[in-house]
Amino acid sequence: MTETTRTRRRGPQLEQAILDAAWAELSDVGYPALTIEAVAKRAGTSKPVIYRRWPSRAALVVAAWATRRPISEETPDLGSLRGDLLWLFTRIAMRMDAMMSQTIAGVMSEAFKHPEVQEFLRERMDSAPLSESLWTIVDNAVARGELSPVAIPRRVLQLPLNLLRSEAIMCGTPLTEETLSSIVDDIYIPILKGLAVR
Known part of the structure; x- marks a missing residue:
């Protein structure tokens, strides 16, 4: 993913990309092995960007889960x-x-x-x-x-x-x-x- 593409994603689009990445990571490695760093890499963003929206790994996973089967x-x-x-x-x-x-x-x-x-x-x-x-x-x-x-x-x-x-x-x-x-x-x-x- 290029830097140009990264800077274009903001707001809901970026948040959904992070939530999708968190769910994919959870499915691949399970909760104990899931890290914010791996989610950030998969989403093409950074750890600080994720932590500004969700205070912890648990909060991110709950938010990702909420988008799966509302x-x-x-x-x-x-x-x-x-x-x-x-x-x-x-x-x-x-x-x-x-x-x-x-x-x-x-x-x-x-x-x-x-x-x-x-x-x-x-x-x-x-x-x-x-x-x-x-x-x-x-x-x-x-x-x-x-x-x-x-x-x-x-x-x-x-x-x-x-x-x-x-x-x-x-x-x-x-x-x-x-x-x-x-x-x-x-x-x-x-x-x-x-x-x-x-």
Whole structure:
């Protein structure tokens, strides 16, 4: 890549090139061996350029992962709270499978050690389309009479991701249909119904 080409790439184009390079590097060498230097070389940029956008290797990998399988499709109304939740949990599980459990474990390990990574992950989770999808599913269930009106705390909105991430780390991926059904039936629906009662 020539210097002329490098200087032309700015903003979103450069960021996407870096994210693509990070994902390609992750796929080739795995999370433990991934370095910012290798990503910079693959993207045709420099380490300082990457660090200006992402504070750490973990933050870069999470951002790259977010571009792979975004939950962007419209949340369907399948006619039941259980069916809608299974649809959503399956989509999340597909993203977990795409990221690989060793990568999830590595990112979480860095989050424990580095406050800036924790903050980055919190921001990503708060801005994720997961919350919007869950509200749509709950609103549909309330409209059908399956649930009383319910206020969902922030931690309960994030719980599907946390539950599935824990399963992916402990048991590996892909998560089975039985696992997803159990999480929906034994954990999440009872929590929603309990919040509705309150």
